[in-house]
Amino acid sequence: MAQSVVVGVDGSAESTAAAEWAAQQAHRSGRVLRMVHAGGPQTPLSEQPGDPAESLPEAVRVLRGRLVDALPALEIHCEHVPGSPAHALVAAGEREGLLVLGSRGLGGVTGLLVGSVALQAAAHAACPVVLVRAGADGGRASGDVVVGVEGGRPCDEVLAFAFAQAAERGVGLRAMESLILPAGPYVTDAPMAQPEIRASVAASELVRLQDALARWREKYPEVRAEAEVTGWPAGRALAEASRSAALVVLGRRTPRLLPAAPRLGGTAHTVLHHAHGPVAVVPHE
Structure with a gap:
């Protein structure tokens, strides 16, 4: 099990929301919170003179202080990592096993709910990536964990993550599959x-x-798990379910060929841009 929850921070409202979510996740799972400020100076802060924390943006230092006050028992590390923010954050998350990001950073484009760094991380990271929106109008900490299922055959990595999240929170799980009948003679x-x-x-x-x-219910008997088949398109159904969900979990295929190619499908894009609460993207083969 990963020892830390990694969250990218840049002083934006989105990264603040992500840090608050990550702090609760770390506290709930008994892990360390690792706040990473990526980009900027090419010299790591640990190699710069003076207190490294003092070299971080003031907004990041203020945020760390707020989290320390809110969760005094939580161990929090704060650091700067030089280089491309997307690459640095993905690498940090992969070492620990979980990466949390705001759904739009300071470089976001007006009208888009997901920034380029978040999309790159969600598309390429080899670990689960959770995207958190600031000021989302839905999503409840006490709501169920909702997991999207494709073709009635859930992936083990996706269900393992979703059930573990539900168990940690003490909430239920909803597995949702979208069923759209194709046009054909039997319809027309x-x-x-x-x-x-x-x-x-x-x-x-x-x-x-x-x-x-069935076997996941046996492994997590404390989790109330429900199955649901909907006639809505998957993206729309999951985005709507996010209004009352604690977390929406999506799978993302990782092809063995062309590993550098983007791997977010249409459903993931729809949910990430329109979700009312946090969304986790879990890679799987």
């Missing part, structure tokens, strides 16, 4: 039969999803 030529066909296919998918959750 027999419209009266479409509701029955849709209901039958949805029931079959629900059984498959329930079966996939």
Whole structure:
């Protein structure tokens, strides 16, 4: 198990929200909080004269002080890492196993809810990345963990992360699969039969999803796990579910070929841009 929760901080409102979320995550899981300010000077602060903490932006130092006051038992480390923010933060998160970022940093573009650093990290990191929005109008700490499932076959890495998060919080888990029937003769030529066909296919998918959750229910008996098949597009369904969720968990395929290629699909983009609460992107093969 990772020893730290890594959070990127740059003084923005988004990174402040991310640090607050990460602090609660670290406190809840008994880990150290590692606040990383990336970019800027090419010389690590540890090699600069004077107190390294004093060389950090004032907003970052103030934020650290607030977190220390709010969670005095939490061990907090604060450091500067030189170089490209995206690369530095991804590397730091991968060493510890979890990276938390604000969904838009100081370089964000007006109208976009997710900044370039956050998108790069979510698309390329080999560890789970949690994106947190400042001032989100939804998302509740006591809400369920919602996990998106594709094709009735949840990935072990994604479900392991989602169930662990639900267990740590003492909340339930909702596994959601989107079922959109394709157009075809059975739809266009027999419209009266479409509701029955849709209901039958949805029931079959629900059984498959329930079966996939069975062993995870055994491993986490304290987690109330529910399966749900929806007729909405996956991105829309998960974004709407985020209004009352503690966390939305998505999977991200990691292809063995072209490892440097972006790997965020349409569903992930929709959820990341429109979610009302924190979203975790979990890589898997």
